Amino acid sequence: MKAQSQVQQKAAGAALAAKRGEAKVKDLQGASKDMYETMTEGELEEMAGTAREDLPERKS
16 A cells, blocks of 8 residues: 555554564554554555655645
8 A cells, every 4th residue: 555645654664663663653643553554564664665756745
């Protein structure tokens, strides 16, 4: 699934970093914490890999 906003893409990147052990899980909050708990590393990679230039800042 591709990210639908820049905020969603950034949250997926934070969750992915935690999944890989590059960031602390306790530092996650909000959407990134939910993504960490419910999504696989592959799903997070796909969402975090979405090009940011074509995305709105927030989904309306």
